[in-house]
Amino acid sequence: MPQNGAVRLAVLGFVLACTPADAAGDRALGEYLSSECTSCHQSSGKQVGGIPAIIGHPAEQFVALMNAYRERQRDNQVMQAVAARLSSEEIAALAAYYESLKPNP
């Protein structure tokens, strides 16, 4: 993702300050919702091309990134469309699910 690191951190900080992660995400809901992610993000945890790896991502950071897409503070049409249709509860569920996974090389 060619994005300015400072801007990225600033956005992350801002989002983290506004919307703390829900630590008690519904993992089973997250697992179902994740089937939308796996069309682009490898289940193995590999990064290929311009699609970042998200397996094992810390939940707080996951929530912050998704909120940044939902609020359109972070650019990417696909991810903005994905995040726009997710409730906070669903984002927390996805975050809990992805945090629980280990990359499988």
Add this chain to the structure above:
Amino acid sequence: MSTNRRTFLTGLAAAGGFAIASPAVLGQAKPRVVVIGGGAGGATAARYIAKDSAGAISVALIEENEVYQTCFHSNLFIGGFKSYEEISHRYDALAKNHGITLARARATQIDRDKKEVVLSTGARLPYDRLVVSPGIDLKYDSVPGWSKDVEEAMPHGWKPGRQTQLIKQKLDAVPNGGTILMIAPPNPYRCPPGPYERASMFAHVLKASGKRDCKIFILDPKDSFSKQGVFQEGWEKHYGAMIEWLGPKVHDGIKSVDPKTNTVVTGFETYKDCAFVNVIPAQMAGEIARSAGLAPAGGYCTIDPASMKSVVDPNIFVLGDACIGGDMPKSAFSANSQAKVAAMVIRGELAGARTFPARYINTCWSLIETDDTVKVGGRYEAKDGKIAAAETFVSQPRESAELRKENQAENVGWYAAITADMFS
């Protein structure tokens, strides 16, 4: 209570009700799912049902080909961006990793009364739930003068394999100054931006090999097409006047084609001695779906948007290009997404797994020229009796070169992920 929460609870109640009403299925030793077709819909459905039920459901996948060539990214093969091997995939890992039974045969009949699929080998496979994902069949009579007998002389390249290779061979043999003529299909058809990405790849190959005096005409029965603004902007930018798109008001209809002389006659003009004619005809659901009565209105199969179930048979799910996907285009991404909804519903019905409201996603990336990729896509939900768009996006004219290059990197990553999601 939010709408999401309400729909979610209603979904749970409905799933619970069905489970109670189906003791015969739940009481059986091991419920059986049969999947017809190993493409983006069928392979994904087989994989998700087998993987997530962890042996509780027996899954058989019927596919006649040992090696599957993806139609998606076949344009990148035609354009020289990918090798044939890179778009070829086998089923061994899918079968081995998830305990899926592979039936190397063609499904010739669905016996809906007995709940059995008849194979070309004569074998009959019984099912509790059947997933039908056969892709498209071509309407060979939709272009006057064209037929199955002449599909090698005037290839369609809309089903993967030999036809894809024929398109590339004929493209590579076009002499400088030659005319390529593409007849685009009417809606609804597989891969809405596909013909226009393919024309881009034709131009890329001709330009890269110094054949700058060639001309590519697209004769379209439609008044407009997917991502038209950004395609036409890209064509002009990269290829000047090489690609010319003609809508029905301009060409006044395809009157006939003659494969012997490579001639195409429209209401306005006769194109003689074309170097290469690519006929992409009208399409319909694969024969097995139609002969089973799953497409009562003709061409494609009507489904319940909340489950992907056929509206004519609650034990059958129809996925991908063969179904009427509402606002979703006929794409591999759509079929892959629909398969996950069907897999979730089937596991709920047969194994008592938790179910959730259906949600769908699609993105189609198209390469116009090296590092210049555009995209269109959206999120979809069951609404008003169809799969309805809830969020959509499309690339815009005058976007930065950097963004278009990022789009291509996504396209590359998506292909790797979806093929892993189907075959690993």
